[in-house]
Amino acid sequence: MKKQKRFSRVAVCLLLILVGLGAGVANASSTPPNLSLQITGPSSAQVYSPYQYTVTVTNIGGSTAYTSSVVVDLPETTTSPQKYVLGTVSGYPQTCQLANRKLVCQLGNVTHTGPNRTKSFSFTFAFPISTRSLQIKATASTVTTPETNSNNNFATIAPTPVYPNNQLTSATMSVSNCTGTTLSSFFECELFPSSQQHFTLSLNPDLTMSYEGQFIGNWDQYAGANRLHFVLFMGNGTAEFNGFARSNTCFEGITTFSTSTTYISPYRLCIQ
CATH class of the missing domain: 2.40.128 (Lipocalin)
Structure with missing residues (x-):
């Protein structure tokens, strides 16, 4: 009889542990995603020369970020009424489309584990000579909201312009x-x-x-x-x-x- 009671107590304890583990798994799976974006490229760039820039998005959260995308804001002209990209963009993948002076790039689902936890793409851009300080800004988003931290969804890069020498005598x-x-x-x-x-x-x-x-x-x-x-x-x-x-x-x-x-x-x- 005593052995049966002991067994029952052990069984109850095991059941409680399993229930607790199950709750922990459920809580972990419901943790929101967290997209972290970085943009890399040269720290300086010779004017009118194309350089490669790479955008990398990593999900450091606890669940999948579904239907994720990145919008790359390119420098724009000050012309009126219509504005254009101030510079030359090329070499972007088919998952990106150029629209309204922006590159809109589809990433699909960014998982929180496995090979699809990090996704990246590259493009080339040539900065012209300008009196303005020019930069490229990239912003990631997902339909899975809210994220754990939306403050790491964007990044900018502003290479220092480099000019060739052209010494004149006449x-x-x-x-x-x-x-x-x-x-x-x-x-x-x-x-x-x-x-x-x-x-x-x-x-x-x-x-x-x-x-x-x-x-x-x-x-x-x-x-x-x-x-x-x-x-x-x-x-x-x-x-x-x-x-x-x-x-x-x-x-x-x-x-x-x-x-x-x-x-x-x-x-x-x-x-x-």
Whole structure:
């Protein structure tokens, strides 16, 4: 009789332990997912050169993140009324689509264990010369909400622009430009070829500038071999250009006018 009671007590204890374990498993399986995103790429990037960027998403939570996706916000132009990607994006997989200046990439289900716990994709991007600080931002999301921590769903990368050297002693320059109110890059002029004007300037050895044989201003590279600065004397005011080398033959930058605080003009100057 005593043995039977002991057995019954042991059985009850085992049952309670199993029930407790079952509850623990149930609680673990109901733990929300937690998508953690990282974006990697170069810390510096030469302008107009394509570099690879990789987005990696890992589920560090306790359950599957269903129908997950990543939106990559690319730099955008300041053109109006329509905006465009400020730069050149390429090399992205078929699971990504470019829409409204964003890469929208489908990841499917990101599990909390196994090989599908981490998913990644890569793309290439070339930054243009711009007066703005440009960055790429990636954000992950899932239909399984809420997540344990949504603060680790996004990341940004902003490579430092690198410009080639283009030391001048004198040159005849072909100039292209367009004019607007909020433009930050000649890349924006290239989107609208019909808006561009073209003319020729001479950079003389004595650091003067001439247009059609007449003195028009002064130029210098005091800030470095990858920079170009000049001032043009135009009627009652001046036009001042500050730019960077795009290559060993071309410079790009912005021209401002002393007679107007509204309009600016992106320039590209290339050695003939």
